[in-house]
Amino acid sequence: MIDISSIPNIPPVLIYFAGAALIPLLGKGRARKIYLIILAALGLIGVAVLRSPAPGEWEFSVSGFELIFLYVDPLSLIMGYIFAIIGAAAILYSIGVVKENGEFVCGLLYLGSAMGAVFAGDLFTLYIFWEIMAFSSLGLIWYSRTERATNAGMRYILFHLFGGCALLAGIIINYMSTGSISMVPGESGIGYFFVQSGIGYFLLLIGIGVNTAFILLHTWLPDSYPKATIAGAVFMCVFTTKTGVYALARTFPGAELSLFGNEIPFVAYIGAVMCLYGVIFALLQNDVRKLLSYHIISQVGYMVAGVGIGTYIGINGGIAHVFNHILYKALLFMCMGSVIYATGRNNLTELGGLAKKMPITMITCVIAALSISGVAGFNGYVSKGMVIHAAELEEMHILTLALMLGSVGTFLSFLKLTYFTFFRRNDEIEAKEAPLFMLIPMSVTAFLCVALGVYPKMLYEILPYREVALQFHAYALGHTLGTLELLAMTAFMFFSLRVLIMPHDRITYDIDCLYRKAGRGFIWFCEKPLVSFAIGVEKVVLRIVGSFVRFSKNPLRGTRVMIDMMGVALLKPFIFVFNLVIQPVYKYYERDLEEVKMRPVEEMEKMSIGTGMLLILLFFALYLIAMLVHGWMA
Amino acid sequence: MDKKVLKGLLIMIVCVVLVVSAVFVFVKHTEHSEYFTGFLYGAIGVSFFLIMAKILSLIQKEGKQDD
Numbered sequence: 214m215i216d217i218s219s220i221p222n223i224p225p226v227l228i229y230f231a232g233a234a235l236i237p238l239l240g241k242g243r244a245r246k247i248y249l250i251i252l253a254a255l256g257l258i259g260v261a262v263l264r265s266p267a268p269g270e271w272e273f274s275v276s277g278f279e280l281i282f283l284y285v286d287p288l289s290l291i292m293g294y295i296f297a298i299i300g301a302a303a304i305l306y307s308i309g310v311v312k313e314n315g316e317f318v319c320g321l322l323y324l325g326s327a328m329g330a331v332f333a334g335d336l337f338t339l340y341i342f343w344e345i346m347a348f349s350s351l352g353l354i355w356y357s358r359t360e361r362a363t364n365a366g367m368r369y370i371l372f373h374l375f376g377g378c379a380l381l382a383g384i385i386i387n388y389m390s391t392g393s394i395s396m397v398p399g400e401s402g403i404g405y406f407f408v409q410s411g412i413g414y415f416l417l418l419i420g421i422g423v424n425t426a427f428i429l430l431h432t433w434l435p436d437s438y439p440k441a442t443i444a445g446a447v448f449m450c451v452f453t454t455k456t457g458v459y460a461l462a463r464t465f466p467g468a469e470l471s472l473f474g475n476e477i478p479f480v481a482y483i484g485a486v487m488c489l490y491g492v493i494f495a496l497l498q499n500d501v502r503k504l505l506s507y508h509i510i511s512q513v514g515y516m517v518a519g520v521g522i523g524t525y526i527g528i529n530g531g532i533a534h535v536f537n538h539i540l541y542k543a544l545l546f547m548c549m550g551s552v553i554y555a556t557g558r559n560n561l562t563e564l565g566g567l568a569k570k571m572p573i574t575m576i577t578c579v580i581a582a583l584s585i586s587g588v589a590g591f592n593g594y595v596s597k598g599m600v601i602h603a604a605e606l607e608e609m610h611i612l613t614l615a616l617m618l619g620s621v622g623t624f625l626s627f628l629k630l631t632y633f634t635f636f637r638r639n640d641e642i643e644a645k646e647a648p649l650f651m652l653i654p655m656s657v658t659a660f661l662c663v664a665l666g667v668y669p670k671m672l673y674e675i676l677p678y679r680e681v682a683l684q685f686h687a688y689a690l691g692h693t694l695g696t697l698e699l700l701a702m703t704a705f706m707f708f709s710l711r712v713l714i715m716p717h718d719r720i721t722y723d724i725d726c727l728y729r730k731a732g733r734g735f736i737w738f739c740e741k742p743l744v745s746f747a748i749g750v751e752k753v754v755l756r757i758v759g760s761f762v763r764f765s766k767n768p769l770r771g772t773r774v775m776i777d778m779m780g781v782a783l784l785k786p787f788i789f790v791f792n793l794v795i796q797p798v799y800k801y802y803e804r805d806l807e808e809v810k811m812r813p814v815e816e817m818e819k820m821s822i823g824t825g826m827l828l829i830l831l832f833f834a835l836y837l838i839a840m841l842v843h844g845w846m847a
Numbered sequence: 848m849d850k851k852v853l854k855g856l857l858i859m860i861v862c863v864v865l866v867v868s869a870v871f872v873f874v875k876h877t878e879h880s881e882y883f884t885g886f887l888y889g890a891i892g893v894s895f896f897l898i899m900a901k902i903l904s905l906i907q908k909e910g911k912q913d914d
Contacts, residue, residue, distance in 0.1 A: 493899045497907065621892025698885025699892070706893040713856055713897050719907040 220262045224271060224283045224332055225293060226342070228252070228259045229300075229325030233318045246308050249317070253301035256324075260297040263290065272334075281334025284397060287677045288532065292331040292459050294675065295536045298661070299451050299543045300324045302654035306547055307444035309650030310554060319352030320448045327452035331459050336384045336394045339460065343380060343424070346453060347373035353445030354437050362440040368725075372423060372433035380420025386413030396463055417464060425457030425517060426510050427483055428490050432725035434510060435494070439502035439559070443550040446502055450546045454509055455535050458516045462532065467523015481521030481604070485615035487514030492622030496629070496714060497721045499560045501549045504630055505542070508585065511619055512538045518616060519600040522607055525678040526685065530599030533672055533682070537592040537665060541584035544658040548578035551647035551655070552634060558642075561630070561716035565639030571646050575635045577659040582627035584662040587620050588700055592665035595672065595687045598696070602685065620696075621703050628707045629714055767817050770809060777806035857901065864894045 232252040239245040263285055271283035303320065311317055326349060329342035347370060354366040388394050390413060423430045434454070441449050461480070469476040491511025498504040516538070519531025551574045552567060553559050568575045584591035587598070597620065604613040646652070665672050673682035707714075764771030780802035788795050820828075867890040 493896065493903065496896055496900045497903055617888055618892045618895060621889055622896045625893060625896055695885035695888075698883070699889040702886045702889025703893055706890065710856075710860075710893075710897060713860075714900060717907075719904070719909055721903065721907050 218264070222262075222264060222266050222270065222283065223259055224329065225256060225259045225263070225297065226282075226325045226329035226332070228256050229321045229328060232256075233321035233325065236314050236317050236321065239314075241312070241314065245314075245317075249304050249308055252321075253304040257297045257301050260290075260293045260328075263293065278337060278394060279335065280338050281395070281397070282329070282338060283332050284334030285332065286398075287675070287679070288459070288462060289331050291532060291536060291675050291677065292455070293328060295539050296324065296328055296331065296452065296455075299539050299658070300328075302543060302547075302658050303444065303447045303451070305654040306447055306550070306651050309648040310550070311442070311444050313356065316353065316356045316442060316445065319349050319356065320444065322349035323353065323448055323452060327456050330456045334395065334397055336387070336396055339396065340377070340381055340384060343456070344377050346456065347377060350445075350449055350453060353449055354441045356442045356445060357440055359440070365437045365440040369433045369437040372430070376420050376423025376430070378420075379416045379423070383413045383415075383417030383420050386411070387417060389413075398463070418468075421457050421460045421464065422483075423457075424453050425461055426454055426487070426513055427517075428486050428510075429724060431487070431490075431510050432723055432728065435503050435506040435723065436725060438506040438509070439500050443554055447543055447546045447550060450505070450509060450542050451539050454513050455516075455539060458513060458520065458531065458535055461517065462520045462528060466520050466528055468521065478521050478523060478609070481518045481523075481527075481609065481612055484514045484516070484518030484521050485612050487511065487517060488619035489514075489615055489622070492619055492626065494721065494723060495626045496622065497719075499562055499716045499718060501552065501559055501561060501564070501630065501634065502546070504561075504626060505545050505549060508545075508623065508626065509542060511623060512542065512585065514619065515597060515600050515616060518612060519603060522600075522603045522609070522612075524603055524607065525681040526599065526606065527603035529676045529678050529682045529685075530596060530603050533596035533599055533676055534593075536672060537584065537596045537662075540658055540665070541581040541591075541593060541662050544577060544581040544655060544662065545585065547651065547655045547658070548574050548581060549634075551651050552644075554651070555644040555647060556642060560718070561633040562718055564634045564642070565637035566635075566642050567639075567644055568635040570642070570644045571635075573652050573656065574647055575631075577655045578635065579631055580659040580662055582631050584666065586624035586627050586700065587696060588624075589688065589693050589696060590663070590666050592662045592669075592672075594666055594696065595669040598687050598692055599682075599685055602692070617699070621699060624700050624703045625707055625714070628704060629711075629716070632711070633716055763814060766814050769817065770812075770814065774806065774809055777802045777809065781806060860894055860897055860901075863890070864898075867891060867894065 229252075232255075235248070236245070239248050263283075265285045266283050271281065273280045273282070303324070307317065307320060311320075323346055326342040326345035330339050330346065333339040333342060351366050351370050354362050354369060384394060390411065419430070423433075426434045438446055438449055465480050467478060468480045470479040471477075472479075488511050491507045491509070491514060495504050495507035495511065498507060512534070516531045516534045519527045519529075519534060521527075522530075549559075551571065552564065555571060555574075556564065556567070558564055580591065584593040587593045597616075601613060601616050604616060647655075669687050670683070673679065673685070676682040760771075764775075781799065784795055784799040784802065788799050867887060870887065
């Protein structure tokens with residue numbers, strides 16, 4: 214029997230970072246395949262044997278700040294488990310499609326930094342890994358090596374840099390008001406970390422909201438994920454948004470806002486909006502990965518709602534949904550990646566007829582679609598039911614309705630996805646089943662989706678509030694019956710009215726078209742009015758500098774010019790009023806000015822430095838005497 | 848899609864919504880209403896999403912790529 218306590222407690226981030234560092238040494242052959250399989254297994258083992266570190270273990274003091282690189286509690290542990298499981302699946306899947314070592318390095322750095330973020334014990338360590346995640350995932354977009362991917366990557370990183378800045382500012386302001394950067398909640402519970410209200414509070418929320426894809430901050434997601442590489446999208450659909458939900462569960466569970474004298478759990482309602490918004494836009498998509506990307510927003514809405522409700526069952530539901538969603542969403546991206554890999558097509562209008570040609574992909578995709586739709590017997594049903602149950606218990610009727618409608622829309626769009634990809638007749642399409650390295654992780658993930666749906670107790674055991682979770686009955690008669698009726702009616706209406714949601718070659722505008730217009734307006738402002746203003750300022754400055762240069766060449770002439778100019782400027786308004794008296798003087802100054810200007814600038818005779826210094830000293834002495842006399846007189 | 852067909856479908860959706868609402872009110876007042884609400888929410892949900900999709904299709908433009 215192996216004694217787990219004898220195995221060193223290593224932060225999983227180190228396993229993946231070290232793994233990424235060694236990849237370039239392995240070439241592109243069989244050695245790399247074996248190494249990646251070992252690395253995936255090591256990551257799983259590393260998380261499985263993790264336990265709470267001893268005090269001081271993996272803690273470092275930097276400039277008076279205590280940075281904690283490994284903090285283990287039930288919340289970080291469940292995130293670690295699912296990241297390791299799907300990380301292993303994504304690594305195996307990548308073996309089949311990824312050619313370049315750089316893409317593997319980016320994927321492993323991304324996976325490692327997500328692990329670093331969820332096991333961070335303080336906000337500053339979280340922020341460091343948060344930023345590494347942003348840059349490493351950018352590589353997964355840019356490895357597509359298309360112009361669209363390059364542009365989408367730029368927009369992606371701009372959004373994340375904005376979010377990162379907001380997060381850092383929030384951390385600093387929060388530190389100034391609370392004196393702490395620790396994320397360790399202590400005795401008060403999993404997510405009851407103290408955040409002081411104020412500007413820092415909202416900056417933290419915005420920073421986390423960018424990664425969690427709150428509506429208005431979400432456009433980077435459907436913009437970039439469909440343009441990532443096939444394997445890159447599988448990595449990307451897992452880590453960024455879920456790390457955001459994790460950070461939200463740590464910092465804002467049940468957060469309330471005072472509105473019209475009522476305390477509103479606004480984070481929960483942000484989740485409701487995400488849930489509906491994502492589904493509506495998903496229904497309009499033609500690109501399969503874009504449809505899935507909008508569904509990430511919708512499903513993250515359930516998680517945000519669960520965390521926002523803030524009760525033990527709500528947080529459990531939100532985190533259970535993170536776990537389940539990662540499984541079926543990664544599976545969906547793997548399935549669609551296989552379809553794109555096999556056919557070279559990614560639009561629903563061009564697909565169809567793949568059920569017989571890619572049977573394993575079809576079966577796993579249907580399992581994932583049933584899971585995300587919340588059909589009884591699949592994992593999504595359990596966690597979605599838990600979040601809706603939490604909303605019902607708190608008598609949040611609007612939230613409950615929104616989440617139920619979200620289920621209808623989800624089923625509707627996955628009926629659309631599976632029907633138009635696999636079952637609609639298409640005799641033209643040529644394809645063969647995906648390679649074995651892709652099918653193995655897909656099958657294992659599909660098995661987990663079913664296993665957790667049939668036997669949800671496995672999941673309850675690892676949830677943050679285990680005792681509360683074990684009391685939840687996912688398959689209560691009323692709930693199961695209601696869900697089946699809901700989905701049966703949805704299926705019936707889809708097949709009756711599917712002509713209304715047929716895919717089309719159309720572009721749907723999201724809120725980002727406003728950002729892009731605003732961006733173009735800003736660039737025009739910088740290029741036109743701002744540049745003209747800058748040129749004007751430059752001219753004025755050059756004139757001033759020129760006058761100083763001329764003045765310094767011959768100060769006597771310069772002084773004379775100045776006096777003449779002042780005389781002309783001061784007397785000009787009065788020559789018509791006091792004509793007789795003023796005009797001769799004005800004429801004198803004007804004539805003198807013209808005369809001086811006509812003459813070439815003659816440089817004055819220069820004195821030696823010693824003489825100059827003597828004059829300066831004399832001037833200071835006179836000034837000193839004047840001051841002394843002034844003081845004595847006073 | 849032909850505009851006439853689209854109009855017909857929209858009228859059909861509106862009719863479905865009205866019928867479903869009437870059934871909803873009726874069922875809510877029967878003794879075992881909880882056993883039927885799933886069907887009703889399903890119908891309301893699908894109608895809601897179809898109408899939203901049609902409204903949003905007004906701001907779509909022809910094309911394959913979104914850049």
